[in-house]
Amino acid sequence: MPVYIFKTNVINQSQVKGLKSNLNQLARKNERWNFDLEDCDKILRVETREPSAKKFAKALEIQGFHCEEL
Structure with missing residues (x-):
């Protein structure tokens, strides 16, 4: 399954918790997402069958x- 990588300005777990419900609704069965807040680009990784993971970026925006997207 392709992995899409996005640079974000999400800075803490509290913000991730606020996004969790929306991102979980977008993720279909066997699709995953996670944040790497330790990375300087505050990375969002999305594992999805979609040809494009832009719906996740749109949800954040x-x-x-x-x-x-990087």
Whole structure:
């Protein structure tokens, strides 16, 4: 399954918890997402069968976060 990597401005676990519900709704069976907040780019990794994972980026942007695919 392809892995998409996004640079974000999500900075802490509290923000991740606020995004969790929306991101879980977007993820289909066997798809996964996670944040690496230790990385300088605050990485969001999305494992998805979708030809594009832009729906995850859009969900972050709707909630006021920056998200760009690397």
